Amino acid sequence: MNSSNPGTNQSANLERIEQVVRSLLNNDDISLTPETRAADVPGWDSLAHVSIIFGIEEEFGLRFSDQDLVGVETVGDLAERIGRAHAGGGV
Amino acid sequence: MEKVETNSLSRAADELEQLRPTGEVPEPDACLRMARACFAAQDMAGAYEWLARVADSRGPYVAWASAAGALAKFEEREPPLTARTARVAVVGSYTTSQFVALLRLVALRRRVRLEVYEAGFDLFRQEILDPRSGLYAFEPDYVIVAPHEGVVPFPALTEASAVEETLEAEVGRWRTLWDALAANSSARVVQHNFALRPESTWGHLAARVPGTRDGMLRRLNDKLADAAGDGVLIVDCDRVSAAFGKDRWFDDRYWHLAKQAVALDALPELARHTAAVIAAAEGLSSKCLVLDLDNTLWGGVIAEEGLSGIQLGGGPQGEAFIAFHEYLISLLSRGILLAVASKNNPADAREPFEQHPDTRLRLDDFAAFHANWDDKPASLRTIASELNIGLDSLVFVDDNPAEREVVRRLLPEVEVIALPSDPSGYIRAVSDSLLFELASLTNEDLGRAAQYQARAAAEAQQAQAGSLDEFYASLGMEALVSPFDEVNLPRITQLVGKTNQFNLTTRRHGMNEIRGFMEDGRAVTMSLRLRDQFTDHGLVAVLIAEQKDDVLDIDTWLMSCRVIGRTVENEMLARLSEAALERGVTRLHGTFIPTAKNVVVKDVFERLGFTLRSSDSGTTTWEYDIDQKGPITSEFIQPWNEPVGQP
Numbered sequence: 001m002n003s004s005n006p007g008t009n010q011s012a013n014l015e016r017i018e019q020v021v022r023s024l025l026n027n028d029d030i031s032l033t034p035e036t037r038a039a040d041v042p043g044w045d046s047l048a049h050v051s052i053i054f055g056i057e058e059e060f061g062l063r064f065s066d067q068d069l070v071g072v073e074t075v076g077d078l079a080e081r082i083g084r085a086h087a088g089g090g091v
Numbered sequence: 092m093e094k095v096e097t098n099s100l101s102r103a104a105d106e107l108e109q110l111r112p113t114g115e116v117p118e119p120d121a122c123l124r125m126a127r128a129c130f131a132a133q134d135m136a137g138a139y140e141w142l143a144r145v146a147d148s149r150g151p152y153v154a155w156a157s158a159a160g161a162l163a164k165f166e167e168r169e170p171p172l173t174a175r176t177a178r179v180a181v182v183g184s185y186t187t188s189q190f191v192a193l194l195r196l197v198a199l200r201r202r203v204r205l206e207v208y209e210a211g212f213d214l215f216r217q218e219i220l221d222p223r224s225g226l227y228a229f230e231p232d233y234v235i236v237a238p239h240e241g242v243v244p245f246p247a248l249t250e251a252s253a254v255e256e257t258l259e260a261e262v263g264r265w266r267t268l269w270d271a272l273a274a275n276s277s278a279r280v281v282q283h284n285f286a287l288r289p290e291s292t293w294g295h296l297a298a299r300v301p302g303t304r305d306g307m308l309r310r311l312n313d314k315l316a317d318a319a320g321d322g323v324l325i326v327d328c329d330r331v332s333a334a335f336g337k338d339r340w341f342d343d344r345y346w347h348l349a350k351q352a353v354a355l356d357a358l359p360e361l362a363r364h365t366a367a368v369i370a371a372a373e374g375l376s377s378k379c380l381v382l383d384l385d386n387t388l389w390g391g392v393i394a395e396e397g398l399s400g401i402q403l404g405g406g407p408q409g410e411a412f413i414a415f416h417e418y419l420i421s422l423l424s425r426g427i428l429l430a431v432a433s434k435n436n437p438a439d440a441r442e443p444f445e446q447h448p449d450t451r452l453r454l455d456d457f458a459a460f461h462a463n464w465d466d467k468p469a470s471l472r473t474i475a476s477e478l479n480i481g482l483d484s485l486v487f488v489d490d491n492p493a494e495r496e497v498v499r500r501l502l503p504e505v506e507v508i509a510l511p512s513d514p515s516g517y518i519r520a521v522s523d524s525l526l527f528e529l530a531s532l533t534n535e536d537l538g539r540a541a542q543y544q545a546r547a548a549a550e551a552q553q554a555q556a557g558s559l560d561e562f563y564a565s566l567g568m569e570a571l572v573s574p575f576d577e578v579n580l581p582r583i584t585q586l587v588g589k590t591n592q593f594n595l596t597t598r599r600h601g602m603n604e605i606r607g608f609m610e611d612g613r614a615v616t617m618s619l620r621l622r623d624q625f626t627d628h629g630l631v632a633v634l635i636a637e638q639k640d641d642v643l644d645i646d647t648w649l650m651s652c653r654v655i656g657r658t659v660e661n662e663m664l665a666r667l668s669e670a671a672l673e674r675g676v677t678r679l680h681g682t683f684i685p686t687a688k689n690v691v692v693k694d695v696f697e698r699l700g701f702t703l704r705s706s707d708s709g710t711t712t713w714e715y716d717i718d719q720k721g722p723i724t725s726e727f728i729q730p731w732n733e734p735v736g737q738p
Contacts, residue, residue, distance in 0.1 A: 020153060023123075023153050023154075023156075023157040024153060024156055024157055024160065025160070026157060026160040026161055026164055046349070047186070047188050047189070047349075049349075050186075050189075050345065050348065050349040050351065050355070051152075051153075051156055051189060051355065053348075054152060054345070054355040054356070055152065055153040055156070058150075058151050058152055058153055058356065059153065064344070066344055066347070069344055069348050070348070
């Protein structure tokens with residue numbers, strides 16, 4: 001919903017990912033780094049993962065490719081896919 | 092010490108007030124922040140109120156899901172005070188967890204607290220058929236059965252001879268599940284029907300080949316509705332998904348990734364509709380629409396602009412109000428009460444319903460009518476007590492955002508509809524509120540409906556007429572022909588100004604010239620209003636003729652394109668020949684002046700029996716001698732004898 005360009009600023013993107021995750025997990029204490037894995041974050045289970053992926057599409061106004069949806073291991077992977085989806089002309 | 096505490100409390104209250112979201116449907120994120128702040132300040136009522144307000148938005152999904160998560164967290168401290176609590180089991184064929192969370196949120200908005208049991212993924216058959224399942228141990232009040240169309244085993248094409256049998260077998264499988272639910276619990280079943288996918292193997296052929304998968308799924312939905320009876324509530328997911336947009340409803344990436352059959356951003360809508368059906372079953376649907384008048388039921392201000400100045404029919408803006416009237420009458424016919432709360436002089440407020448030629452609503456359609464200078468909350472309280480229903484049964488509809496905000500603040504029990512600024516959007520806004528769902532149709536409802544049927548269009552009797560004459564006769568047309576008057580003058584001026592096709596002379600007289608004809612004793616002015624068994628077309632035809640000795644010469648004659656091909660021209664001239672005879676005039680003269688658009692009326696005088704008098708570069712003049720040929724007749728249109736305003 002934020003209108004600034006995705007993929008242009010790594011740390012700004014990380015902040016926005018963090019905001020989506022905090023919202024969806026209802027936990028403002030969550031702090032993410034590119035190395036953070038789902039298992040490191042309380043509540044980030046497979047169900048929450050789907051919501052988080054969708055929430056990021058919504059937040060960044062992009063559409064992940066089929067390929068991008070799989071193999072996300074770390075927050076850094078997510079950030080990298082945001083850049084890729086943007087470069088690939090996601091919605 | 093005590094004083095310090097009071098100070099810090101009032102400071103907290105100030106801070107909360109500053110956080111208070113603004114706007115009619117505040118940003119969901121702002122509502123969430125407010126809810127969390129209330130929670131932090133131990134104000135649980137406020138926390139739940141603002142959480143529920145998130146469900147007034149249509150997304151984004153993250154805000155809804157976040158609010159749903161907050162709801163679960165808040166409840167650990169203290170459950171919300173709601174009108175009802177219901178135990179709901181959800182059994183589906185896809186991942187339903189996100190749906191369940193959102194359902195609890197929007198149910199809170201509808202004043203129902205849900206306790207939920209969710210069956211494991213795709214275990215709906217096992218859970219329903221096993222009397223010892225967790226589903227039955229939960230003792231639900233409602234069981235939501237949520238399959239997606241993928242579970243229906245119809246092939247791309249079923250052989251024609253096997254279609255009925257295959258359908259029956261499938262209906263039978265669902266009936267077996269409903270029967271098992273009835274045998275093992277007292278829960279009401281809420282069945283999601285099948286949202287048909289946007290892709291199609293058969294394209295348009297599917298609509299007329301009975302054995303196609305698409306065609307059969309459509310019929311399956313119908314047959315399930317037939318089989319449902321009163322025991323099973325249906326959520327019409329096919330309609331909801333169509334309205335939402337099937338392209339977005341189905342996002343196969345998430346089906347392949349996580350068995351989400353409904354896209355996450357479509358889930359708020361599915362949850363809203365499911366909650367509306369449950370709220371209706373809980374008796375929480377609203378009963379009465381309380382309406383403002385000026386700019387809500389007509390355009391403009393009656394006290395200032397008067398009967399002929401307000402917009403009601405006769406033009407695009409006025410048409411939108413007529414459409415709203417007709418929608419309200421359809422609600423009335425199914426038992427919703429209508430009431431008026433207006434800041435107006437009572438006499439002014441009543442006048443349009445008593446005298447405006449286009450009004451559809453009449454005074455006796457309103458169960459309560461409050462036009463006075465009280466504030467709206469006072470009027471709403473009076474209406475509730477007069478009708479002996481709770482404030483929470485009222486829905487307030489007012490074009491003025493300030494009035495809506497006052498009611499929201501002072502009477503939080505009353506539902507307030509955020510009307511759009513355009514009257515053409517009023518119907519959608521009321522309908523989309525989902526406040527008037529019915530769990531079943533009672534005999535009382537049907538009785539009320541019958542009462543209004545006399546007024547409603549008898550569409551069931553739509554004529555299967557073979558010949559054109561039979562068709563005309565079957566329409567049951569009635570015309571009210573009257574001289575021009577001040578009330579009709581704006582509509583007449585508008586027709587004169589804009590009618591292009593059925594317009595013999597295309598003389599664009601302005602309002603003052605037309606008023607001149609109206610007041611001129613030598614002129615005959617006629618406006619015609621037409622209705623038939625289906626609808627009231629309003630004022631659709633205009634004629635001005637001037638008397639010159641023993642001739643009535645038609646200066647202007649035109650008709651709205653809506654009623655071309657209805658023999659209205661015969662009716663107009665039949666009445667004109669009557670008027671002529673009353674004046675001792677025996678000849679009618681007419682002129683056709685060609686334009687780029689009026690070729691449709693080139694031969695109209697000839698068809699009506701006129702004789703050509705002259706022809707000059709396309710312009711023709713005509714004469715009809717009444718003595719010689721007898722009066723012009725109109726076979727298919729009857730006079731409409733009731734007074735204006737009582738159609």
